Amino acid sequence: MKIKEILKALNSVILKVNCDENMEFDYISSNSKDIKENTLFICRKGFNFDSHKIVDDVARNGAEIFIVEEEIEDYPYILVVDSRIAESIIADVFFQKPYEKLITFGVTGTNGKTTSVHLFHHIMHQFGIKGSISGTVLNDIMGDKFYHHNTTPSAIEITKNMFKTVIEDGKYYAMEVSSHALSQYRVESIRYDIVGITNITRDHLDFHQTFENYKRAKLHILNLLKPNGIAIVNHELIHDIPKKNIRVVTFGTDNNSDYVIHEIISNWSGIFFKLKTPFGEKKVVSQLLGDFNAFNVTLVIAALVEIGYDIDDVISAISTFRGVDGRLEIISEAKKLGIEIVIDFAHTPDALEKAILSIRKLTKGRIITVFGAGGQSDVGKRPMMGEIASKYSDICIITTDDPRGEDPVKIIKDIEEGVVSGSLSLSIIDRREAIDTAITLANRGDIILIAGRGHEPYQVFDENYKVPFKDRDVAIDIIYKKINKGEKTFK
Ligand SMILES: CC(=O)N[C@H]1[C@@H](OP(=O)(O)OP(=O)(O)OC[C@H]2O[C@@H](n3ccc(=O)[nH]c3=O)[C@H](O)[C@@H]2O)O[C@H](CO)[C@@H](O)[C@@H]1O[C@H](C)C(=O)N[C@@H](C)C(=O)N[C@H](CCC(=O)O)C(=O)O
Ligand SMILES: Nc1ncnc2c1ncn2[C@@H]1O[C@H](COP(=O)(O)OP(=O)(O)OP(=O)(O)O)[C@@H](O)[C@H]1O
Numbered sequence: 001m002k003i004k005e006i007l008k009a010l011n012s013v014i015l016k017v018n019c020d021e022n023m024e025f026d027y028i029s030s031n032s033k034d035i036k037e038n039t040l041f042i043c044r045k046g047f048n049f050d051s052h053k054i055v056d057d058v059a060r061n062g063a064e065i066f067i068v069e070e071e072i073e074d075y076p077y078i079l080v081v082d083s084r085i086a087e088s089i090i091a092d093v094f095f096q097k098p099y100e101k102l103i104t105f106g107v108t109g110t111n112g113k114t115t116s117v118h119l120f121h122h123i124m125h126q127f128g129i130k131g132s133i134s135g136t137v138l139n140d141i142m143g144d145k146f147y148h149h150n151t152t153p154s155a156i157e158i159t160k161n162m163f164k165t166v167i168e169d170g171k172y173y174a175m176e177v178s179s180h181a182l183s184q185y186r187v188e189s190i191r192y193d194i195v196g197i198t199n200i201t202r203d204h205l206d207f208h209q210t211f212e213n214y215k216r217a218k219l220h221i222l223n224l225l226k227p228n229g230i231a232i233v234n235h236e237l238i239h240d241i242p243k244k245n246i247r248v249v250t251f252g253t254d255n256n257s258d259y260v261i262h263e264i265i266s267n268w269s270g271i272f273f274k275l276k277t278p279f280g281e282k283k284v285v286s287q288l289l290g291d292f293n294a295f296n297v298t299l300v301i302a303a304l305v306e307i308g309y310d311i312d313d314v315i316s317a318i319s320t321f322r323g324v325d326g327r328l329e330i331i332s333e334a335k336k337l338g339i340e341i342v343i344d345f346a347h348t349p350d351a352l353e354k355a356i357l358s359i360r361k362l363t364k365g366r367i368i369t370v371f372g373a374g375g376q377s378d379v380g381k382r383p384m385m386g387e388i389a390s391k392y393s394d395i396c397i398i399t400t401d402d403p404r405g406e407d408p409v410k411i412i413k414d415i416e417e418g419v420v421s422g423s424l425s426l427s428i429i430d431r432r433e434a435i436d437t438a439i440t441l442a443n444r445g446d447i448i449l450i451a452g453r454g455h456e457p458y459q460v461f462d463e464n465y466k467v468p469f470k471d472r473d474v475a476i477d478i479i480y481k482k483i484n485k486g487e488k489t490f491k
Contacts, residue, residue, distance in 0.1 A: 001024065001025060001026075001093075001094060002021070002022055002023070002024050003019060003020070003021045003022070003023045003024070003025070003065065003078075004021035004022065005093060006089070006090050006093050006094075007021060007078075009089050009090075009092070009093050010078065010080065010086055010089055010090070013080045013081045013082060013085050013086050013089070014078060014079070014080055014081075015079040015080060015081060016071070016078070016079040017078050017079075018071075018076060018077050018078070018079065019065055019076030019077060019078065020076070023064070023065055023076060024038070025038055025039060025040035025064060025065055026038040026039070027039040027040070027062075028040045028041075028042070028090055028091065028094050028156055029041055029042070029063075029156065030042040030043075030044060030051070030083070030087055030154060030156060031154075032051060032054055032057060032058050032061070035058055035061040035062045035063055036062055037062045038062060038064050039058075039062050039063045039064065040063070040064070040065045040066075040067065040090070041055075041058050041063035041065070041066050041067070042066075042067040042083050042086060042087045042090065042156075043055065043066055043067065043068045043069065043072075043083060044069065044083040044084065044087075045069055045070075045083075052068060052069070052070055052072060055072050055074075055075060056074075059074075059075055063075075064076070065077065065078075066078075067080055067083055067086050067087075067090070068080070068083070069081075069082070069083050082185075084155075084184055084185040084186075084188075085185050085188060087154065087155045087156060087185070088155035088185050088186065088187070088188040088189040088190075089188075089189055090156075091155045091156045091158075091159035091160070091189065092155075092159060092189035094159075095159040095160060095162065095163040096163070097189075098159060098162035098163040098165065098166045099162055099173065099190050099191050099192070099226075100191070101166045102131070102162060102165060102166060102170065102171065102172055102173045103131070103171060103172040103173075103193050103194075103307065104162075104172070104173050104174075104175075104190065104191065104192045104193050104194070104226075105117070105120055105172065105173070105174040105175070105192065105193065105194045105195075105196065105303060106174075106175055106177045106187065106190070106192040106194075106195045106196070106221055106224065107174070107175070107176055107177060107195070107196040107197075107198065107299075108176075108177040108178070108179070108182065108195070108196070108197055108198070108218050108221045109196070109197050109198025109199050109200060109218065109234070110198070110199055110200055110201045110202070110203050110348055110350060110351070111198060111199060111201070111292075111346075111348060111350060111351045111354075112198035112199065112292070112295065112296040112299070113135060113136070113151070113176040113177075113178075113198060114135050114136050114137050114176060114324055114327070114345075115288070115293065115296045115323070115324055115327055116196055116198060116296045116299050116300050117133050117134075117135050117174045117175065117176050118133065118135075118137075118138075118321075118323075118324045119296065119297065119300045119318065119321050120133070120172075120174045120300050120303065120304070121133045121140065121174055122317070122320070122321045123300065123304060123314060123317040123318065123321075124171075124172055124174075126317035126320065127309075127313070127317065129171050129172065130142065130168075130169065130170050130171060131165060131170040131171050131172035131173060131174065132161060132162075132164075132165045132170055132172070132173050132174075133173075133174045133175065134148065134152070134153065134158070134161060134173075134175045134176065135151055135152075135175060135176035136151045136176060137324055137325060137326075137455050139153075139161070141161045141164055141165060142164060142165055142168040142170050144164075150178075150180075150181075151176050151178040151180075151181070152175065152176060152177050152178045152180070152181030152186055152187065153186070154186055155185065155186050155187070155188070155189065158175070158186065158187065158190065159189070159190070161173070162190075177195075177221055179203075179204055179207075179208065179214055179217040179218050180204070180207060180217075182217045182218065182220045182221060183208070183217040183220070187221075187224060188224075190224060191224055191225065191226045191229070192221075192224055192225055192226060192229055193225075193226055193228075193229050193230070193307060194229065194230050194231075194232060194303045194306070194307060195221045195222065195224065195225060195229065195230075195231050195232070196231075196232045196233075196299045196300075196303055197218065197219075197221070197231070197232070197233045197234060197237060198234060198295065198296060198299060199234050199236065199237075199295070199350070200214070200215050200218050200219075200234075200237060200240075201348060201349070201350035201351075202214075202348060202349055202350065202378070202380075202381055202384070203348045203378060203381065204377065204378055205378045205380055205381070206376070206377050206378045206379065215240060219240060219241070219242070222241070222242065222244070222246060225246055228247075229246070229247070230247045230248075230249055230303075230306050230307070231246055231247065231248045231249070232249050232250075232251065232299050232302045232303050232306065233248055233249070233250050233251075234250070234251060234252055234295065234299075235250040235251060235252030235253075235254045235256065235257040236252060236254075238250055238256075249302050249306055251295065251298040251299055251302050252295070258277075258278060258302070259275055259276070259277050259278075259298050259301065259302045260275065260276035261273055261274075261275060261294045261295065261298055262274050262275075262276070264291045264294050266289070266290065266291055266358060266361045266362065267361075267362065268289070268330070268362060269287065270285065270286050270287040270288055270289060271284075271285075271286050271288060271289070271290070271291065271293055271294055271297075272284070272285050272286075273294045275298060275301070277301075277305070277311060279305070279311045282311060282312075282315055283315075284297060284298075284301070284315055284318065285318070285319050286318050286319065286321065287319070287320075287321060287322050287323060288321070288323050288327075288328070289323075289328040289330070289342070289358065289362075290328045290354065290355065290358035290359075291354070291357075291358050291361070292351075292354040292355075292358060293328075297318055300314075300318075301314050301315065301318070324455070325454070325455040326343050326344070326345050326453070326454025326455030326456070326471070326472070327344060327345055327454060327455075328342055328343075328344050328355065328358070328359075329342065329343045329344070329454075329472065330342055331343065331472060331475050331476060331479075333475075333476050333479045333480070334439075334448070334475070334479060336479065336483060337439065337442070337479060337482065337483070338443075338444035338445070339439070339442040339443070339444065339445070339446050339447070339448065340362075340363070340446070340447040340448070341439075341447070341448045341450065341475050341479075342359060342447060342448070342449050342450070343450050343454060343471045343472050343475070344449060344450070344451050344452075344454060345451075345452070345453070345454025345455065346371075346451045346452065347373070347374060347401070347451070347452045347453075348381060348385075349381055349384040349385050349388055352369075352371065352385050352388050352389060352451055353388045353392065355449060355451060356369060356388070356389065356392040356393055356449060357392060359447050359449055360392070362447065363445060363446070363447045364445065365443065365444070365445030365446040365447060366394035366395065366442075366443070366446045366447075367392070367393045367394050367395075367446070367447050367448075367449060368393065368394065368395045368396070368397065368438045368441060368442055368446060368447070368448045368449070369389045369392075369393040369395070369396045369397070369448075369449045369451060370396075370397045370399055370431075370434050370435055370438045370448065370449070370450045370451065371385065371389055371396070371397075371398065371399070371401070371449075371450075371451040371452045372398060372399045372400050372401035372408075372411065372412065372415065372431070372452055373385055373401055373411055373414070373415055373452070374401045374402045374403075374404060374452070375401075375402060375403040375404035375405055375406030375408075375411060376404040376405060376406060377404075379414060382411065382414035382415045382417075382418070383414060383415065383417040383418030384418055385415060385418065386398065386414075386415040386416055386417060386418030386419045386425075387418035387419065387420055388418075389419075389425075389451075390418075390419040390420045390423035390424075390425045391420050391423065393423075393449070394424065394446075395424045395425070395426075395438075395441060396419070396423065396424070396425045396426075397425075397426055397427070397428055397434045397437060397438055398412050398415050398416060398419075398425065398426070398427040398428075398434075399412070399427070399428050399429065399430070399431045399433075399434035399435075400412070400429055400430070400431050400434075400459070401431075401452045401453060401459075402453070402456070402459055402460040402461075403460070403461050403462070404460050404461075404462065404463075405461075405462040405463065408429055408461075409429065412427050412429065431459065431469065431471075431474070432469075432474055432478070435448075435450060435471070435474055435475055435478060436478050438450075439475070439478055439479065439482065440482075440487075448475075450471045450475060453469075453471050454471070455470075456469075456470070456471075457469075457470050
């Protein structure tokens, strides 16, 4: 591709062009670990690193032209106001707007993104339609499955994955869109057929500073719709939707919603609820545990139905979806001890409250909640989580999550500040010991909720020290040790 092909698109961010516009490049990258011959390299002053400082290394590996935020010597470059915006524009031109050839579904919200995107993928597979998904737990790009450290990857990676989907004849691309990605222009050039907003409750205030900023970042997704795109929005947010010319379809328990959820029945086999829809009243059965999943399920029903799929076919395909790893996942081995253990990724106050209250409906026994809070992330939510867990559980055990460089004891103290007085709460720093204690304390009929880390395979103490620790595997290991030592009665 010739430089002149991107100049027009970049027009609004260019400060200076210091290269021949007939120069050609064959590859684009903003990551020095991903350079090929004749690469156009995008330098950025990031939060941790300034890649303007490594232009010599990058050039040695094959970069020929640079996009920069400050002038460099010795190499041809284009100086821009903001490299992040430039990256999204260049990716868009280089990969020829692949989203135009796909059904694109972008889901944002504090909780429920992963579940909604995976459910959408499942239904499309049931319909025999191929496509891709990306998000926290898994990227599945036309069957090529891998984990990415970001919920929403960089603009180049997303667009490249969409391009691959088009080339391999995929029909859709469903993705989780984080608030970080929205404010860092990672999805700025993408256009969606459908955007979904699950809910907006407190999280990530370390990054966004205020809840209003966080909400604004999330709602920005509404600016990224295709001309005939549809926004499927939780009815609770109706007053936050800007008055623009976009098609908004709402869901929720409020009778004014377009899709009204009512009469949710929850048990160990899942949820059953009734749904008032523009196509009449429907009954929905899902294997997902937890009332809150009625919202995720309805978001996906509305998304598919509003773009033309038959509502009965969609509802029927939902019943075979077994859920996502680490989201109210039952550890069946616990039954051998006469108790129940559920693993859940709840790591925000709202999610924790909803998870505990959902479980409350499943037992007459006690709820023992084992949880902590991640380091380097929204300190203010810690006491709120302490309050919620101690208020709604019978016993709460505060422990270590992923400290990410912070002192685990300090994090636990922050959580303890919110613990309701008179509640039964103890703190055990070592997560394995905390889970072990919960299992020891549990009586027949009790439920242990191990919250906060869900599917995550490593406990991250700091950048250089992470240890394998999957809540599910640890819980199962402890169960078998107790069985072998005869420590607990069998069911
Ligand atoms: C704070 C933050 O959001 N950082 C994101 C941001 O990085 P950055 O721009 O600050 O990059 P940087 O690490 O300083 O490096 C600057 C530039 O140098 C390049 N570089 C850097 C080092 C090197 O050796 N070579 C090299 O070329 C980098 O590719 C980058 O272009 O842009 C990168 C590319 O998109 C992201 O990978 C990175 O996510 C970091 C890893 C991160 O932890 N982000 C979290 C906060 C985040 O984004 N989380 C949300 C989900 C939140 C949730 O819902 O739980 C997400 O979408 O993942
Ligand atoms: N609709 C919902 N309302 C409230 N809580 C929810 C909802 N859906 C899921 N949760 C809770 O949030 C947790 C994370 O769910 P999920 O992974 O689907 O969300 P997410 O938005 O992808 O989160 P993240 O981006 O942090 O991975 C679940 O384990 C559950 O506790």
